[in-house]
Amino acid sequence: MAWMCTFAKSESMDKGLSNFIRSIRLKPVSIDSFTELSENVYVLSFKRLHDFLPGQVVAITTGLSIAPRLYSICSGSEETEISVLFNEKPEGELTPRLAKLKIGDSIMVSAPFGAFLGDNFPAWWIASGTGIAPFRSMIHSGLGKNNTLIHGGRTLDSFYFSAEFEKLYSDRYIRCCSQESGEGVYNGRLTHWLKEQQSLPENTNFYLCGSSEMVVEVRDILLSKGIAFERIMSEIYF
Numbered sequence: 001m002a003w004m005c006t007f008a009k010s011e012s013m014d015k016g017l018s019n020f021i022r023s024i025r026l027k028p029v030s031i032d033s034f035t036e037l038s039e040n041v042y043v044l045s046f047k048r049l050h051d052f053l054p055g056q057v058v059a060i061t062t063g064l065s066i067a068p069r070l071y072s073i074c075s076g077s078e079e080t081e082i083s084v085l086f087n088e089k090p091e092g093e094l095t096p097r098l099a100k101l102k103i104g105d106s107i108m109v110s111a112p113f114g115a116f117l118g119d120n121f122p123a124w125w126i127a128s129g130t131g132i133a134p135f136r137s138m139i140h141s142g143l144g145k146n147n148t149l150i151h152g153g154r155t156l157d158s159f160y161f162s163a164e165f166e167k168l169y170s171d172r173y174i175r176c177c178s179q180e181s182g183e184g185v186y187n188g189r190l191t192h193w194l195k196e197q198q199s200l201p202e203n204t205n206f207y208l209c210g211s212s213e214m215v216v217e218v219r220d221i222l223l224s225k226g227i228a229f230e231r232i233m234s235e236i237y238f
């Protein structure tokens with residue numbers, strides 16, 4: 001099937017990003033599974049047509065009239081399916097359409113790309129909300145077995161895939177919940193949890209993924225605690 005790359009321009013995007021996104025080539029794929037993980041949060045999967053590196057993203061849209069958005073792959077690099085985790089933004093252009101999809105429906109998807117790449121160097125992985133996705137991909141690809149995973153969410157149902165992470169990481173899996181309290185969960189924002197740490201590990205990289213507010217605040221905290229700038233890798237969801 002031929003690649004296609006013609007989109008209407010989205011007014012909510014700046015020109016540079018819009019031009020970049022317009023240049024991405026897309027292919028139709030059929031949805032093989034579609035699961036609601038919690039309210040307004042979904043995982044959809046489709047056949048993997050390309051190799052990818054854990055941490056990379058794909059561009060997705062439902063049709064050529066809507067500019068594609070980027071989604072981190074949350075499945076492993078050797079799995080036959082590519083999965084993405086997304087939350088529906090009620091006022092958004094694309095995600096309300098994605099949320100209505102069913103198995104067998106078609107979406108347009110790019111080849112994987114991106115430079116937020118995991119490796120086996122020791123790291124702390126820090127995510128807010130759906131920013132957990134690339135770290136799950138890294139884990140499913142066999143990376144980071146000795147890492148620390150810190151996940152921030154507003155409510156207790158925002159710790160997607162927590163059963164997997166608890167099993168693998170035990171007390172190196174830290175959930176920070178800002179609006180609810182629960183057993184084994186830090187009651188507060190992940191930035192508060194980080195500020196409370198007396199010391200941070202040396203010879204460790206810090207990967208940050210999620211909202212710009214979280215990434216900027218965490219980066220400042222890490223720098224103020226003596227972490228070198230080049231040890232901090234960021235992926236901002238905008």
Ligand SMILES: Cc1cc2nc3c(=O)[nH]c(=O)nc-3n(C[C@H](O)[C@H](O)[C@H](O)COP(=O)(O)OP(=O)(O)OC[C@H]3O[C@@H](n4cnc5c(N)ncnc54)[C@H](O)[C@@H]3O)c2cc1C
Nearest residue numbers: 012069070071072086087089091092093094095130237238
């Ligand atoms: C590298 C990268 C990876 C990403 N990975 C993921 C991922 O794995 N999972 C995930 O869920 N998301 C991810 N995102 C975010 C994703 O690309 C989309 O931005 C998101 O899903 C919203 O898409 P949408 O079309 O529904 O909303 P959009 O239409 O793009 O709108 C986004 C928000 O802005 C508001 N908005 C839109 N237009 C206006 C306006 N004119 N005035 C005021 N407010 C407005 C909307 O209400 C909405 O809340 C990623 C982003 C990047 C850059």
